[in-house]
Every structure is written in C-alpha cells, then in structure tokens.
Amino acid sequence: MLTEIIIIGNELISGRTRDLNGWYASGCLLSCGLEVSGITTVGDNYDTLSSVLGAAVKRSHFIIVTGGLGPTEDDLTTKIVSRVLDRPLFLDQAVLDHLKDKTKEIDMRWSPSLENLAWLPRGAKILDPKGEMCGFSLSEGDSLLYFLPGVPEQMREMMNRFVIPDILRRYTPATVPRHRILKVYGLSESYIADVFKGLSAELAGVMFGFYPAFPENHITITVRGKKDEETERELDRTEERVRGLLGPYVFASDEKTMEAVVGDLLKERKMTISLAESCTGGLIGHRLTSIPGSSLYFERGIIVYSNKSKIEMLGVKKQTIDTYGSVSDQAVREMAEGIKEIAKTDMGLAVTGIAGPSGGTEEKPVGTVFIGLSVDGKILSGKYCFSGQRDKVKLTTSEMALDWVRRYLDGHPFIPGI
Amino acid sequence: MLTEIIIIGNELISGRTRDLNGWYASGCLLSCGLEVSGITTVGDNYDTLSSVLGAAVKRSHFIIVTGGLGPTEDDLTTKIVSRVLDRPLFLDQAVLDHLKDKTKEIDMRWSPSLENLAWLPRGAKILDPKGEMCGFSLSEGDSLLYFLPGVPEQMREMMNRFVIPDILRRYTPATVPRHRILKVYGLSESYIADVFKGLSAELAGVMFGFYPAFPENHITITVRGKKDEETERELDRTEERVRGLLGPYVFASDEKTMEAVVGDLLKERKMTISLAESCTGGLIGHRLTSIPGSSLYFERGIIVYSNKSKIEMLGVKKQTIDTYGSVSDQAVREMAEGIKEIAKTDMGLAVTGIAGPSGGTEEKPVGTVFIGLSVDGKILSGKYCFSGQRDKVKLTTSEMALDWVRRYLDGHPFIPGI
Structure with missing residues (x-):
C-alpha cells in the first residue's frame, strides 16, 4: 500500500515556517501500519502542485494533502484538484448553510470569501459536516485522497477523528507498530x-x-x-x-508533561503549592496551570521581578539583598519560606536568577540560578549555571524547579546544583 | 532557475523527527534569490530515492540533497547517485588519507566502515577537503547537485561555508525577493x-x-x-x-512580538506595569519577561489562583466574590485597582476567567474572561467569551490583555468585549 503526503504552503519552502504536518501525519499513518514513501512540500503554485498531485494519484493508494484550503485567494488546492482530476467544482448548499449557521452562532460577521469553502470538486466528501473545519476526501481510481487544513491543530484533529478511522475501515495491516515515548x-x-x-x-x-x-x-x-x-x-x-x-x-x-506529573503527585499526596518566581517571570505558574484541575493544588504565585517586590511581598530582608544580592542562596531561601508562609501551602517553591542577556557578572554569569523549596519544616536550596539564551534559561529553570518538586514527592535524590 | 531540495532519512517519514534541513536550506536559497519549487522527503530507500533523484536532475538547476552520507550500511546516497547518474564509484585516495589523519588526530580508532566515505561517484568534488564533514558537489548536464550531511548543524555549516558561496559564484540573481510580515x-x-x-x-x-x-x-x-x-x-x-x-x-x-511592542511602548512612555493574573496563571508575566530588559517596566505580578489569594493579596472584597463571583466585572476591576495600588505602578492589568474544561456554567461558560486595566485614575474593564480549549483560552486572554495595554498606550480604541 503506497502512501504519500503532500504539504502545501509558500511559507514552508521559503524558510519562514517549519512544517509540522508531514511529521505528524507520517507518525499517524505508521501507527496504522502504513509506511509513508515520501513527503512532498510545495508552494501555493498552480503548476507545481498540479504535477505533484498528478504523479501521486498515479502511484499511491493513500494520499494526504494539507494546506491551501482556506478562504483566501492564495488557497488553491480545491481549484487544482478540480483541474488535475477533471472534476468540476459545485457549490455544496449544505456546507454553505452550515457555514452560515456557524458564523451566526459564534457572532461572526458573514464574509463573502467564506463561500469559497463551500465550492467542492465533484465527488468530494466533507470530512466533518457538523464542524468548523474544512477538509474533504475523494477517491480516484485506486487512490484515496484526504485534503486537510494546513493549520496544525486543525489538521491533527481531522487526522485523528476522521482520516485514521476511515483508513482503518479500508485497510487491515498485517503487523502494527506501537510506540512508547520515555x-x-x-x-x-x-x-x-x-x-x-x-x-x-x-x-x-x-x-x-x-x-x-x-x-x-x-x-x-x-x-x-x-x-x-x-x-x-x-x-x-x-x-x-x-x-x-x-x-x-x-x-x-508518552504524552505526559513534567507539570502533569508534578500535579498528579501533589494531588495524590493531597498537598498544595505556592510559587515565588523571579527570573522565570510566571512561566512555572503558567506550566502548572496548564493542567486542568490545577486549582486543587496550586494556590497562588508571586512574580517578584523587582527587589522591592521581593521585600514587600515575601518578607525577604533588605539586608539579605544588600549583602548577598537578590540572586543568591540566602535570597531564594527567604523567598521560598516567605511564599509558603503567606500562602499557607504545604510547599513554597522559589527561583531567582539571571536570565540574560545582560545582568551577568564574573561571579554570577548569565544563567546563574538559585532554586529553593520550603517543605516539611525545612528549606532546600541549590545553585545552577544554565547555558543558553534568555528563553532557554527561563525554560530550564522552570523544568528544574518542577523536577525538584517531583523528586521530593517521589522520594528521589535531587540533581545536585553546583 | 529551478531549485529543489531532497531530504533523506527514515526518521523523517515516520513521525520520529521533524525535519530542519529543508526549512533551513530553503531560507538560505531564497536569500540568494532562488525560490525553491519543492522539498521532497524520502527514506533511505533505493528505489524511491533513485526515482526522486532522476526526476530532479531532469528539471532543476540547483539541487540540494541532505542525508544518507554516513559510513553505515543504511547510508545509500552515494551508491544511488552512482547508479542514477551512471558514474562508477572510485576510491579518492586523498580523502582516505585525510580521514585516517583526522581519526588519528582526535584519538579515534580507525574503523573499516569509514572507508565508505572515501568512495565517491566519478566527477564528485569534496566540498570541505580539509574538514571532518562529508559532502560533495557534482554537475550533471544543466544541474548542479550538492550532497550534504543530514545532521542539521553540519548541514548548516556546509551550506553557509561552501554551497551558498559556490552558488553565488555561478548565479547572479536578476531580482531579489524581500519579505515583510505584518x-x-x-x-x-x-x-x-x-x-x-x-x-x-x-x-x-x-x-x-x-x-x-x-x-x-x-x-x-x-x-x-x-x-x-x-x-x-x-x-x-x-x-x-x-x-x-x-x-x-x-x-x-516582522519578528516583533506583541509583548515586545507593549514593552517598547511602556519604555517610550516611561511607564511601569504590574499584573494580577487568575486564569492565565502567569502566562502574561512570562510573555512580558521574555523580552530582555523588561525589568525596566515590569515591576511585579501576582498569580491569584484561589479566591483567598484574591482577597488577601489584592484587597478584592469578599462580598464582591460572594455576590458576583470571582469571574466578574466587579472582581476584575478590584483586581486591577488592587495590584496597581500595591505595586505602585502606572498601570495595573488584571484578568480573571474560566479556562476550562470544567468550571463553566450556563451564565458563564468556559472561555468567559474579564479584563481590567487601571491607569490614569480610571479603571477600564470588558468581558469576552473566547472559544477553544484551556491552552487556547489562556493564550487568547494573554494576547487580548496585552493588546489592551498596546491600544491604550497608542491611543487606539479597544476591541469592545461582549
């Protein structure tokens, strides 16, 4: 069963955007036992796309095409399908009515270009007739073609809800590969x-x-x-x-994230946590609250970006900051203790550091980070020197801080700082 | 000048790895004025690769091929080039000697499979004769082919040091495309x-x-x-x-983000800001602090995830929450006012809402969000109903809240809530 993928989008052949759809679709197909022979990425170009599509229909059984389905004028897929497969476009009244209902439902103004979405090549079957996403399938000779939106989230949902089930109805693989991610x-x-x-x-x-x-x-x-x-x-x-x-x-x-693991452990132990974030600027809070139901264990967080706020909000001593600096073991311990006391949670987690690009010194270069954890009547703290630019320092700091909570709750030793 | 890219690697057509090379090479080529017509990604497969390479040589002037150049038996590129272009392989003694010297130099044991790297198709020119990376060019009729390693860092270095200069020696673009993103x-x-x-x-x-x-x-x-x-x-x-x-x-x-625009405006106006985040959980703080130098205008933020914290930290009245709920216009106004007073900043920005999946009611469904901005002696507030799942609600809320600041500082009217 030859299977191939065609990805459409000018942004993908000009270095502007990295493709996500070919990667995702090939993984999905493999999980059905279908090995992809190739992924072809082309621009929204009439001639190139025509020749690629024409060649694919001649050789492959399953063809996934993504992109070029929107309402704007650079969306050419439907027109090209119509020409290459010699199928005149027709206005699907049911699709048009549905689109009009949907826009009304979400209080959006009807726009004439939305009508483009209801023009389909003869024989096309809308994949999600009750939904908000465009996308259709088409069979041509021995080939089955699926046309999906280029927006990765939409493409994935269509792939999982419609394309994979449809393929599995038509094709029973001899062996199935299964994956696990650790x-x-x-x-x-x-x-x-x-x-x-x-x-x-x-x-x-x-x-x-x-x-x-x-x-x-x-x-x-x-x-x-x-x-x-x-x-x-x-x-x-x-x-x-x-x-x-x-x-x-x-x-x-598999799909589990660090913040989900931490959340599960906190729930299991019936413990609550509060945060005092300096260099991460709210990232740890954002990660913790990305998990549904996190309000069960996450009580509050304070982004103490200025020294003044560290003193006023957490009770960090001015003398501590004057003597050791706000990026110091002493400061992070007072921060962790402070937030735990104020929020009256079981755990107080604090981070302070120099995310860069400026602010580094010989003694404390960019990437210097202190983590503090106040829990069970003790305060743990450690120093790290992370490498990379601002975004990487912030991300690593958030990961390490969450990993501290995970390791503490799971009874594993910490990864020692430096 | 037709230009195309061929990417080789099993891991790239099985959902394991996202390609970086096609993306990177297409951007490089465009900067030389060469628009890429397509990127073809295939596995380390004799037949597929032969047909793709054969077709490319017939139609394109510049062809970049990455991957399949290593010493192991799944590296087939050189052999396939030899067959498709009918060029017998020869052992390049200079390359072999150089490889042997290099392995000695870095204290690596010589392995017989390394000899594979010295067998080249007739007419191949090693791109980096003094280096450690494999890669060669070859001209065939009107086509010029560049074969580069699949490891992204190596591929990029080869591209910048050898391929682009070589192309620019042979080709002076008549016109150069320039882009702008709005x-x-x-x-x-x-x-x-x-x-x-x-x-x-x-x-x-x-x-x-x-x-x-x-x-x-x-x-x-x-x-x-x-x-x-x-x-x-x-x-x-x-x-x-x-x-x-x-x-x-x-x-x-272009590259500018919403948070960078907001940061520039605050700096320009010499104004400071503080945050009271509920449903976004720290995301607005994270975005603001992703900009280097944001400590100039971002003073502090409080992630008031619990009702208790809204009352304790921001002075939101218990009665307000009891009467209207914590997701209400009244609450968000008190939050905005509260954080501005506590932080003594020029602006206090607050958000509260229901990110989902649970917590929604008929009156306030998931996606209901209130934004409040306290500035210049007044409090502005608005209600929205955003669609999508938790992550989307958080992201849209953060974007809209930042956009409020931008519009206020730039003197534009707000996007009215509902």
Whole structure:
C-alpha cells in the first residue's frame, strides 16, 4: 500500500515556517501500519502542485494533502484538484448553510470569501459536516485522497477523528507498530547513547529513537507485532529495562508533561503549592496551570521581578539583598519560606536568577540560578549555571524547579546544583 | 532557475523527527534569490530515492540533497547517485588519507566502515577537503547537485561555508525577493481575505500570503526587485496601504512580538506595569519577561489562583466574590485597582476567567474572561467569551490583555468585549 503526503504552503519552502504536518501525519499513518514513501512540500503554485498531485494519484493508494484550503485567494488546492482530476467544482448548499449557521452562532460577521469553502470538486466528501473545519476526501481510481487544513491543530484533529478511522475501515495491516515515548530530564544525549549501546543489540526486535526536546531528552521505543496486547507487553518489558538503566531521570511516558506529573503527585499526596518566581517571570505558574484541575493544588504565585517586590511581598530582608544580592542562596531561601508562609501551602517553591542577556557578572554569569523549596519544616536550596539564551534559561529553570518538586514527592535524590 | 531540495532519512517519514534541513536550506536559497519549487522527503530507500533523484536532475538547476552520507550500511546516497547518474564509484585516495589523519588526530580508532566515505561517484568534488564533514558537489548536464550531511548543524555549516558561496559564484540573481510580515490581532482570516481582494489585483507586483498563527493572523508581503532599496521602498508603500486598510489591528511587523511592542511602548512612555493574573496563571508575566530588559517596566505580578489569594493579596472584597463571583466585572476591576495600588505602578492589568474544561456554567461558560486595566485614575474593564480549549483560552486572554495595554498606550480604541 503506497502512501504519500503532500504539504502545501509558500511559507514552508521559503524558510519562514517549519512544517509540522508531514511529521505528524507520517507518525499517524505508521501507527496504522502504513509506511509513508515520501513527503512532498510545495508552494501555493498552480503548476507545481498540479504535477505533484498528478504523479501521486498515479502511484499511491493513500494520499494526504494539507494546506491551501482556506478562504483566501492564495488557497488553491480545491481549484487544482478540480483541474488535475477533471472534476468540476459545485457549490455544496449544505456546507454553505452550515457555514452560515456557524458564523451566526459564534457572532461572526458573514464574509463573502467564506463561500469559497463551500465550492467542492465533484465527488468530494466533507470530512466533518457538523464542524468548523474544512477538509474533504475523494477517491480516484485506486487512490484515496484526504485534503486537510494546513493549520496544525486543525489538521491533527481531522487526522485523528476522521482520516485514521476511515483508513482503518479500508485497510487491515498485517503487523502494527506501537510506540512508547520515555521522557528524560537531567541526562545528556551522549550519556543516554552510551547506556543504550548494549541494549539495542540485545533487544533485536525493538527499535529505539533518541530525540532531544529541550530541556528534555525523549526516547522512543518501537515494537512491531501482530496483536496489540503482544506488542504492548513487549513495550512494557522494554520500558522497565530502560527505567532500570536510567532510574528516576525518566520522569514520564508518552504524552505526559513534567507539570502533569508534578500535579498528579501533589494531588495524590493531597498537598498544595505556592510559587515565588523571579527570573522565570510566571512561566512555572503558567506550566502548572496548564493542567486542568490545577486549582486543587496550586494556590497562588508571586512574580517578584523587582527587589522591592521581593521585600514587600515575601518578607525577604533588605539586608539579605544588600549583602548577598537578590540572586543568591540566602535570597531564594527567604523567598521560598516567605511564599509558603503567606500562602499557607504545604510547599513554597522559589527561583531567582539571571536570565540574560545582560545582568551577568564574573561571579554570577548569565544563567546563574538559585532554586529553593520550603517543605516539611525545612528549606532546600541549590545553585545552577544554565547555558543558553534568555528563553532557554527561563525554560530550564522552570523544568528544574518542577523536577525538584517531583523528586521530593517521589522520594528521589535531587540533581545536585553546583 | 529551478531549485529543489531532497531530504533523506527514515526518521523523517515516520513521525520520529521533524525535519530542519529543508526549512533551513530553503531560507538560505531564497536569500540568494532562488525560490525553491519543492522539498521532497524520502527514506533511505533505493528505489524511491533513485526515482526522486532522476526526476530532479531532469528539471532543476540547483539541487540540494541532505542525508544518507554516513559510513553505515543504511547510508545509500552515494551508491544511488552512482547508479542514477551512471558514474562508477572510485576510491579518492586523498580523502582516505585525510580521514585516517583526522581519526588519528582526535584519538579515534580507525574503523573499516569509514572507508565508505572515501568512495565517491566519478566527477564528485569534496566540498570541505580539509574538514571532518562529508559532502560533495557534482554537475550533471544543466544541474548542479550538492550532497550534504543530514545532521542539521553540519548541514548548516556546509551550506553557509561552501554551497551558498559556490552558488553565488555561478548565479547572479536578476531580482531579489524581500519579505515583510505584518502581524494582525483581532480580525478573522476571512475578514482579512475580503479586505485584500481588491488590493491584490491592484498591486500586481506584490505577492501576499496569509497565515493564521493563533491567536494572531500574519500577512506576508513579498516584492521582487533589482535593488534592495527599491524593493524596500515598495515594501514600505505596501505596508502603509495595508495598515491603512486594517488600522490598529496591525500591531507589529516582522519578528516583533506583541509583548515586545507593549514593552517598547511602556519604555517610550516611561511607564511601569504590574499584573494580577487568575486564569492565565502567569502566562502574561512570562510573555512580558521574555523580552530582555523588561525589568525596566515590569515591576511585579501576582498569580491569584484561589479566591483567598484574591482577597488577601489584592484587597478584592469578599462580598464582591460572594455576590458576583470571582469571574466578574466587579472582581476584575478590584483586581486591577488592587495590584496597581500595591505595586505602585502606572498601570495595573488584571484578568480573571474560566479556562476550562470544567468550571463553566450556563451564565458563564468556559472561555468567559474579564479584563481590567487601571491607569490614569480610571479603571477600564470588558468581558469576552473566547472559544477553544484551556491552552487556547489562556493564550487568547494573554494576547487580548496585552493588546489592551498596546491600544491604550497608542491611543487606539479597544476591541469592545461582549
């Protein structure tokens, strides 16, 4: 079963935007047992797109096309399909009525260019007739084509809700590959590679992939098998081996994020947390509150960006700041203690540091960060020197701070600071 | 001059890794005036790669190929080039000697598979004879092919040091395309499409692109011209036209973000700001502090996630919350006023809302958000009902709140709430 993907968008062949759709669609298709033979990325160009589409229909059974479906004039996909496959466009009245209802429903003004979305090539089947997203399928000879929006979130939803189920109705794979992702924080990629050297040879039927996902490293385990349960057991066994080798550096599997793991642990232990953020500027709070139901354990946070606010809001002593500076072990300990007392939570987590690009000194260069955790009547603190630019320092700091909470609650030792 | 890119790697067509090379190479080529017609991504597969390479040589002048150049047996590029272009492989003794010297120099054991790197198709020219990276060029008829490593850092270095200079020696672009991005917030894609209908026809030499970048919409303007200054002037004129049509909905151009625009305005006006965030959980603070130097205007923020914290930290009246709820116009006004008073800043910005998935009611469904701004002795407030899931509600709320500050400081009317 030849399967290919066509990605449309000028922004993707001019260095402006990195494609997400080819990557995502190929992973989805593989999970149905369909290996993608190629991904072709082209601009919103009549001739190129015509020739690419024409060639694809001649050779492939399943063809996923993304992009060029919107209401604007650079959206050419439907017109080109009409020409290449010789299918005149027709106005689908049901789609048009539905669009008009939808815009009314969300209080949006009807705009004439929205009508473009209701013109479809003959034989096209709207994928989500009750939805708000455009996208249709079309069969041509031996080929089945799926046309999806280019906006990644929409494309993914269409892929998962309509395309994959539709493909699985038509095609039963002999073996199915199953994946698991193990997420690692605190170990370098080359360290992980060394650990895996022996393991890859030993577990012949298992494929490993290693992907840096700053500041984390993700390991994928892939197993092919006839039955789901069988491959699932093999995955479980392999995961256990990997966890045995990497210990508590593995913090989650699959879609789970660090903030979700921390949230689960807090809920499990019935504990609450409050934050005192300086250099992260609210990022830790943002991450914690990205988890639905986080109000159960997250009480409040204070972004103490100025020294004055550290003193006024958290009771950090002016003398501490004058003597040691606001980026210091002494300050972060007072911050952690202060926020815990004020918020009356079980844990008080504090970070202070120099995110850069300016503000660094010889003694405290950019990337110098202190983390403090006040819990169970004690205050833990540590110093780090993270590398990278402002956004990376902020992100690593937030990750390390969350990892402190995870490790504390899970009874693992900390990754010591410097 | 037809230009295309071929990307080789199993990991790129199986959802494991997102390609970086096609994106990067297309941007490099465009900066030389070469528009890429397509990027083809294929696995390390003999047949597919042969047919893709064969087709490329027939139609394109410049062809960049990345990946499949390593010493292992799944690296097939050189062998396929040899077959498709009918050029027998030869052992390049100079390359072999150089490789042996290099491995000695870095104390690496010589491995027989490294010899593979010295076998090249007849006519191949090593790009970096003194370096450690493989990669060669080859001319075939009217086509010039560059074969580069798949590791992104190596590929980029080769591209910048060898490929681009080589291309510019052979090709002087008649015209150079220049882009500008205009960022829009508060208008739908279809509304923008309607506005542009006339404009595109009128400005024949200008190309427009429309890209949703939630919660913003980005418009790219592309102009081709002989000289930089000339195209720059054309871009300026076009930008002015677009801004005339879309008004203050255009908030920035090119790389500038909403938070950077807000930061610049605050600096310009020598004003300070403080935040009271509920549903955004720290995201507004995170965005403001992502800008270097934001400590000049951002004083502090409080993430008042619990009702208790709203009362204790901001002086919101318990009665207000009991009567109207914490997600209410009354509450957000007290929050904005409270944070401004406590932080003694020129502006106090507050948000409260229901990010979901739970917590919604008939009267206040998920997505209900109130924004409050206390400034110049008055308090402005508004209600919105944003759609989408938790992350989208948080993101839109942060964007709208920042846009309030921008519009206030720039003297534009607000986007009215509902």
